[in-house]
Amino acid sequence: MENEKFFEIKDLVVKFGPPKRRNAVLKGINLSVPKGKVLGLVGESGCGKSVTMLSAMGLLPKRNCEISGSIRFDGQELLNMPVKELQKIRGKRIAMVFQEPMTSLNPVFTIGQQLAEVLEQHEGLKGEANKKKVLELLNMVAIPDPASVYDYYPFKLSGGMRQRVMIAMALACDPELVIADEPTTALDVTTQAQIIDLFQDLQHKLNTSIVFISHDLGVIGEISDEIAVLYAGYVMEHCDVTTLFKNPCHPYTFGLMASRQGRSMYNKERLYNIPGMVPSAENMPKGCPFAPRCPKAGERCRQEVPELREIAPGHTVRCWEVSEHV
């Protein structure tokens, strides 16, 4: 049981804005990641994917932001944990890979220095032992010629290489949970494929749990065991990969699937698209947030926010129009 809920987010509500006019960005997120599994978070920009994980890492600004709910990691509550204690976990047991490899490395330090810092901070490694471990890490993420890359400044590396360095940094202390926020979005397909392979490799080797955030269903589908579809601060659908691809139930999931350009589409018919756009936190519609864009929306959808219901074992959907599986 403990294993099942290695990392658990419960009723997470995050509100942004000045105290009198706070707008909820997350409205009760419930997610959990078992040990050694991969959870994929998918949704358009502005759905709350990144905010969910930033709040887990305690990286949201304290001012103008209100967080409630619970985030538990291996039995410990992370929300409201004193910063000093959080620092012992963050970067060591939970690591994060950020979206922009171009901006998340410090341009005035060499790759070696930046990786060494992590090891010194968390593992107390110094001198030769430290350098040896850094080279080992660079080797592990398949960086050619680690010895010279050690002394490079970030500008000398390509996007894919920098992302590898970021991953090496995240893995420096053998974390038990890796949160990867769109780690392949800025990269070419070929590099993307290499990075996905790298993640899968590491997961098998080290039995790491991974939360993988992306807006690309194809990428998410390749790497995840379970997928949660987020929209406007709600989990809209949550199930395992096979179910999601074989039997997507929520109209939003359906729309996301259909708007991907298929691999064999020579028939030049119009691509399906979801009309309109994600509502902003200030102008949230009453009722289901997806109702204004939903082809199936009825009267009830415009009035009441649907409950997250289990329509089959392990398959939950937030929609009034979806009935139980027959």
Added chain:
Amino acid sequence: MSEPLIEVRNLKKHFPLGKGPFAKKNGRVVKAVDGVSFSINSGESFGLVGESGSGKSTTGRCILNLLKPTSGQVYYDGKPLFDSEKGIALNKSQMLPFRREMQLIFQDPNASLDPRMTVGAIVEEGIRKHKIAQGAEASKLAGDFLELCGLERSTAKRYPSEFSGGQKQRIGIARALALSPRFIVADEPLSALDVSIQSQVLNLMSELKEKLHLTFLFISHDLKTVEYFCDKIGVLYLGTLVETGTTPETMTRPLHPYTQALFSAIPPDDPTADNPPRIPMIGEIPSATNMPSGCKFHTRCPYAVERCAQEEPQLTCAEGSHCVACHRWKEIAEGCAPTVYTSKE
């Protein structure tokens, strides 16, 4: 119909390395585009794909004469824009009549619209500059084009910051169309947008292409959008075309090992189905300052042999209009075994 509107022959663009007056003399150059030839027929869309750093955008900009090519020929509708053999290189004022017919849609809609100009002013600017219309008539025309791109007329009074990424890209398209161009270079027009918005913009572009009989050079690293939108595909690797052909030919039966690896890296439609294994590609794209000898792909190619390191393959027609630049494409197509060739460099 089948007259080529754009013809590019042996286009080269080399950037000198280093700064100052002596930069050109030390002879070190980055060969961003190194001998690219293709033609685009009127009403067709040609997709240029490749990894970052392969010279896609540079090619696009050279065609529009926004960058001066080092050598080669660029012809638009039979008229030379640049021809190093005849010593023709049109200057700014000579380009002006062509500018109206050749437009560019940019990658980043946030950066390509002036935040201090209203949307109306942005779209009108070209109309006035090219003296298509003046005054109230120009504003009316701008409104027409905004409507054509699925925006309301009233948006003309607002500023770019009030719009979402997809809407901004529509404004960018309206600006390009306002001059009634015949040829449009779309430089990664979708990569800054969400998947659901991408399909909206892509639908709009296909619609306009049919309605206005536009010719496109579509630059993208997203192979799926290229497949959907383009009639022909050219695959660039380190500034050279390694394969060209019609979309169905190239996508269903890629001949060049690079194209094969590139296509196999696309995430599958249904990851739960039985998908063919990915073709691994070794390492990264080599830096353009230090180009490999012979075939530029031989350092990463699973089928490379000694000959590939010595001799550069030429783009030759393999099957019909399907061309490939590879010494061993026939053997590869027949299913020869991968080699283990390590370059001596």
